[in-house]
């Protein structure tokens with residue numbers, strides 16, 4: 001009886017659990033090891049911050065999904081993989097043996113890159129703990145303890161969170177002068193996005209009343225300020241860091257084949273470069289020959305292929321290759337009920353795009369979590 005063990009409740013593993021619930025694999029034992037009982041869907045996080053969605057929405061109940069898939073549910077953190085013994089080491093419990101192992105464990109915050117970030121800033125990743133941190137921030141905003149809020153990081157998450165916080169702050173009964181929200185976007189807002197998309201993004205920030213600081217990077221975060229590399233200091237009783245994240249240490253520590261940044265190298269079959277029993281998907285991997293940015297859309301597209309390949313591997317059948325799409329639709333929601341849609345170098349900003357993003361995001365969560 002093959003033992004199939006999944007580590008992490010990331011986006012791709014939701015598809016694996018769904019596939020095994022829909023078509024159980026006779027004779028196989030499935031296990032999910034997850035640090036979190038609920039998988040937060042990243043696309044809806046800014047909307048939870050802004051108040052567009054209820055604060056406790058946009059999460060998938062992993063225990064219930066595991067039950068439906070007939071999987072053992074182990075609520076624990078995996079700390080290492082012992083490939084010689086073929087088991088997973090988990091915190092505070094006996095090792096979990098495997099025949100096939102799949103990792104969908106996301107990324108961890110790279111707090112070391114900005115001194116003071118760990119002590120003084122609210123770090124977005126892991127998203128699962130962001131809810132707790134957010135509660136504290138909202139209380140501080142409501143009490144008037146935070147008058148200057150700085151979001152550090154000019155990628156899609158930083159852009160959306162700055163808007164979301166602006167919208168939330170606008171509803172706070174704070175006066176006079178209100179709460180200032182600044183986006184410290186690093187060298188360039190939305191680097192990698194075509195210039196027209198960036199222009200639309202700058203305009204939407206200006207319309208919303210978010211101050212944008214570009215062309216300079218945050219080098220330190222103090223308890224009451226974000227310090228920039230041009231010597232400026234942005235007053236900040238609260239700072240939120242959404243800059244680049246790093247690979248989970250467990251990968252390198254377990255002696256797996258990782259790239260220069262510590263991400264697991266996988267082949268198109270989503271198997272590790274040097275291990276046919278080890279599969280992985282999502283942000284924690286580098287797909288050899290098809291490198292792409294870290295985005296949930298890839299974890300989502302890899303999910304069905306991962307599910308199918310785990311099944312085929314358990315049955316000793318040939319595996320399917322995954323092909324990463326070159327172009328994909330990126331939707332960036334703002335606080336004015338519009339979103340910027342980006343694809344194939346084109347960019348538009350409209351209410352329709354906002355509606356579409358809401359529909360896609362809610363559809364994703366409803367697919368896996370029907371609330372029953």
Ligand SMILES: Cc1cc2nc3c(=O)[nH]c(=O)nc-3n(C[C@H](O)[C@H](O)[C@H](O)COP(=O)(O)OP(=O)(O)OC[C@H]3O[C@@H](n4cnc5c(N)ncnc54)[C@H](O)[C@@H]3O)c2cc1C
Pocket residue numbers: 007008009010011012013033034035036039042043045046076077078079104105106107124125126127128156157158160161242248250281282283284294295296297298299331
């Ligand atoms: C604010 C924000 C908005 C975003 N919006 C979008 C968007 O609109 N579109 C988009 O494409 N991308 C978006 N992203 C990026 C997106 O969050 C990631 O690309 C996506 O979550 C990656 O999914 P994943 O499956 O790799 O893992 P994750 O969703 O990160 O899940 C990994 C899971 O594994 C668990 N885990 C980790 N280590 C262990 C361990 N050792 N043992 C057990 N469990 C473990 C974690 O607790 C976590 O639950 C956004 C990111 C942020 C921060």
